Structure formats: structure tokens, C-alpha cells
Amino acid sequence: MEELEQKKSPLTPEEEDEWWLKNVYKGNTTQLTIRAVIMGIVLGGVMSLTNLYIGLKTGWGLGVTITASILSFSIWKMLRATLPKVFKTDMTLLENNSMKSTASSAGYSTGGTLVSATAAYIIVTGKHMDFWVLVGWTLFLGIIGVVMAIPMKKQMINIEKLPFPSGTATAETLKSLYTSGDESIKKTKSLFAFASLGIILAVIRDGFEWIKGLYSVFGEKMATLTISMETSLIMVAAGGIMGWKTAWSILFGGILNYAIIAPQLIDNGIIKGGGYENITSWSLWFGASVMVASGFTSFLMGWSVAKKAFSGMFKIFKKNEKLSEIEKVEVPMSWFVYGILLGGLGLSIIMYYYFNISFLMTAIAIIVSFFLAIVACRATGETDTTPVGALGKITQLLYGVLTPTNMVSNLMTASITAGIAGSSADLLTDLKTGYILGANPRKMFIAQFIGIFAGTAVVIPAFYLIVPTPSTIGSDMFPAPSAQVWAGVAKVLSNGLEYLHPTARYAILVGGLIGIILPILESKFKKFEKYIPSTMGIGLAFVIPFWNCLSMFIGALIVLIIQHKKKAWEDYIIPSASGIIAGESLAGVFIILYTAVFK
Secondary structure: OHHHHHOOOOOOHHHHHHHHHHHOOOOOOOOOOHHHHHHHHHHHHHHHHHHHHHHHHHOOOOOOHHHHHHHHHHHHHHHHHHOOOOOOOOOOHHHHHHHHHHHHHHHHHOOOOHHHHHHHHHHHHOOOOOHHHHHHHHHHHHHHHHHHOHHHHHHHHHHOOOOOHHHHHHHHHHHHHOOOOHHHHHHHHHHHHHHHHHHHHHHHHHHOHHHHHHHHOOOHHHHOOOOOOOOOOHHHHHHHHHOHHHHHHHHHHHHHHHHHHHHHHHHOOOOOOOOHHHHHHHHHHHHHHHHHHHHHHHHHHOHHHHHHHHHOHHHHHOOOOOOOHHHHHOOOHHHHHHHHHHHHHHHHHHHHHOOOOOHHHHHHHHHHHHHHHHHHHHHHHHHOOOOHHHHHHHHHHHHHHHOOOOHHHHHHHHHHHHHHHHHHHHHHHHHHHHHHHOOOHHHHHHHHHHHHHHHHHHHHHHHHHHOOOHHHOOOOOOOOHHHHHHHHHHHHHHHOOOOOOHHHHHHHHHHHHHHHHHHHHHHHOHHHHHHOOOHHHHHHHOOOOHHHHHHHHHHHHHHHHHHHHOHHHHHHHHHHHHHHHHHHHHHHHHHHHHHHHHO
16 A cells, blocks of 8 residues: 555656556456355345444444454355355455445445434424335435446546545455454454444343343433433444544533533423433534534535535546546446436436425435535545535525425435435445555446445335334434434424524524634644534534433543553454444344344
8 A cells, every 4th residue: 555655646647547557456356256245235234234223323324344344254264164165265355345345335325314314304204204215215315326426536536545544444454354464363353252242231231121220320310311321332332433532522512411501401491301302302403503503614614625626527527439448447437327317317206206396406406416425525535524414404504595494305305415425435435445455446336336225125124123103213212313403404494493492592503603613713723623622522412312422432531541551452442342333233223123023
């Protein structure tokens, strides 16, 4: 990788491509195979349940590529050892890369809008979408999302070589797995060990009623404010991954919300009693305001980045009469056109006949999503953060003007933006891994495309089982904070602010100011950036229970101590945290599914 990065500046784009083809590309290596796709479908399908579970609990989505790569490598080694006559050869590095492409699409992209816009639709309307409508919606949205990344790949990866940190990390993980030594074995063992711990905790927590008494460890009165411990390590692990600044900001916001503001509002009768739902019926407005204002401010501050992306876009659409060597392996623009036509037609039909939204409004949403996806992909490439929520709010604001009072139109058009942006960024992150490893982009695209269908086939039925009634969304078990924000914004834009309590209106104003001021301070005072609270962290703390805030902080604190005191353990943080998340969330999902089906 270092060699590749050193070739950045001296070469023209054409020379860059030629150098990559000669020195990095492994065109003759086995890549897209049936066994790689099957393994990707299985792992991606399982991990789609993981992200569904985590998303409904916290609003967060976790990438699956590193975990899928380690699991696939380990499972295949085990199969080779136990059934050598059936599994005769190891899966190659680039086969595992193709597997990871399918797993990523199935496990991450397909369920993104289920925990946000779709769940918000349930909150707003009080009903589920029809099953086959949701299936079609998810498929067509995924198709547009992956093809939307095609025009951006050459500019952002081949020419500018944006880092895409997760994609780079996945490439390094795969290379380490295929490098002889004890280190890769140790990382694999740590992932499985902590996954086992997560499974055991989930079984104990969900299988034994007495354990739920631990929720009241700080006392019953504090428990009504959600100030208690949770018998779960998922949020501890998530805190370890998200980083110290975000985690301490979440705890700060949680204390401010649940320990200071909420008790005062309850005493004054503004909030009608304790409990998560009652408190967030007020605090949601402050939290949503902070996150929306922060998203808009960050977007406007990064306008030069978007402008740079727009200026280089039309170069990608030029087509030579004769294909060059690099064009023979790149994903052709014709796939982009066919994908937009197929996905756009499918979405338009669903929007018109099921949601009563005109073809014109859908077409505008897709066009707007194209330009916002460019911004999302560039942000992901530079920072490893995809601002799906902020971009979705931009679309909500637009349709608050175009179709006022129509909450369904507001949510579903914004869902198009969020789905497309998330899927596009996921594909480019995936293609970054392949670029480092020398994989064939066309074969990786096909693997991702297959993953859309696999993920949809698993996650949609699971969604209806996990969320059997609309009341499940917003409950203590599945607070769905992301959906709460989406629904809250839709309500504000359709009904105005008159029906809110005056203090909630002030909270919106104050939250908006904080969301504007803090990003500006971060930009102006780079030296003190780590001391300035994360606006997204503070906003999130106002829409999730305090016990989640506390767990995330504990996880980040543990990682901070390891980084300062136990440097040798640092390489095991991601595998261990991923193991906890995978083990406990999977066990939780299967317990819920078992209960829904057999009891």
C-alpha cells in the first residue's frame, strides 16, 4: 500500500492507471466465485440482523467488512481442517475480498433506512408498510445507491486517492490474515472469545427475569429517569469503536438531559411523569435541533469540497470509441444508466401508487440525491463518516417547502437520499479495499449487487418479526432514536411549531444555535478541537436512554486507558469490540425471532 500511495503526485491520471495495472492489479487471480458469493450471502445476511438490532436500539449502523473478513477466513480454515475432501482449497485473498463485497452490501446497505425513515413512517402513520412494498422499496433503493457510486470511483479513488479509512483498514486486515504468523490467529481468537461472551450475556439477560433487577442499581427513582446500568455490553463495545470525544460528549449530554433538565420539567408538569418515552417526547426536539443544525452547518462549511466534486464529475462521462485497458476492468457507465432507469422506475411506481407521491417529486428526489451522494462519498473518503442523517434532513427541508403538510412525502423522499448516500459510500469504501489489493472493480460491483438481494431477503422478514406492532418502535427495548429524529423533523415541517409546549420551542431554538456554534468553533480553533463537545454526541444523548450513554462512555474510557497504558493490546480493540457486538446482538435477534415464531 505504501508503494501505491507514494505514486500520487508525479504521474498523470493515465500514468497512474497504467502503473496500477502493471504493479497492483491481479487480473488472473481467482476472485468472484460461487463459494465466495455464498459465504458473503450467509455472513452478510446474519450481519444484517446485527445492524437491524443495533440500529433500532441506538440509531447507529456498523460496517461489517472487517468482521466478515475475519469470520470468513476462520470458518474456511475450519472447514478445510474438518472436511478436506469436500473443501479442497483455501479461499484466496481476492475471493475473500469478493465475499466481503457481498457481505457488506447485504449486512450494511440494505437495512439502513429500516431503522430511520421506515421506522419513522411507522411512528407517523401508526402502521407498517405492506410487506412487498417494503421489499421493492429496499431493492430499488439499493440498486440506485450502488450504481450512483460508479461515476465517482475513478475521480475519488484512482485519481485523488482519498483514504477511505475503513476500506484501507479492511485491506490491511485481509493482507494480515493471509500473512503467515501468530498475530492473525490471535486476532481471530479474540473476536471469537468476545463473541462468546456477548452470546452468554444475551442469553442470561433475555432468559432470566431476575437479572432485570440490575436495571435499578441506582434506585427506582433514578430508574424512572433512565439513569441505571444496562445488562449489555453492546454499547460498551460501540463506545470503544466510536472514540473518546464522541463518547464523553454523549455522557455530558445524557447528564444534562436526564439528571438536570428532565427532573425540573417533571416537577413543573411540563413532562408528564418519568420514563424514556415521556422524557424524549420533550428532549427529542432539542436533540433533533442540535443534530439538524450541526448537519446543515457542516455541509455549508464543506461546500468547497462539494464544489470540487461537482467540477470533476463530467470528466467521468466521456467515453472513448475504443476501450483502454483500465476501462476494460472498471465498471462501465452503461451499468450506471441501466441501474438508474431500473431503480428510478421502480421507486417512482411505488411512490405514486402506494404513497400518492407524483413522478415529478420522485424524480427531483433522485436528482438531488445524486449530488448529495457525491458529498457523502467525499466525506466518507476523507473522514470515514457518512453524513446520511444530515443529508436526509436537507431533503426533508426541501420537501417541507415543495409539499408542505405532507409528512409521508417528507419522509419517503428523504429516505431516497439517505438510502442512496449510504449505499454509494459503502460501495466506494469497498472499492477502495479492492484498489489496494488489486481486485477487479467489475467483479466487486457484481458481488455488491448480489448482496442487495441477499440482504433484503433476510432483513425485511426479520424486521416484521422484531417489530410486530407499531408500538414496538420507541419502546424501552427499541427506542429507535434515528427514527424519532426523522419523525420529529417531519412533524415540525408539516404542522409548524404551534402545538409544541413553549419550552420545547425554546429548546429547538437553543439546540439550533448550539448545532451552529460548536462546528464553527471546531473549525476556527483546531488546537482546542478535542475539548469542544461533539454536536452529534450531545444531540444523540437527548434521544437515547441514559444507560446507553453511560455504557458508551465506559467503553471509550476502557479504550483510552488501553491506548495509554497497554499499547500491546491496542491491535485487539476492534476485533474484541466487533466480537461482543456480533455475538450479543445476534443472540438477541435469534431469541426475539425464536419467541416470535415458537411462542
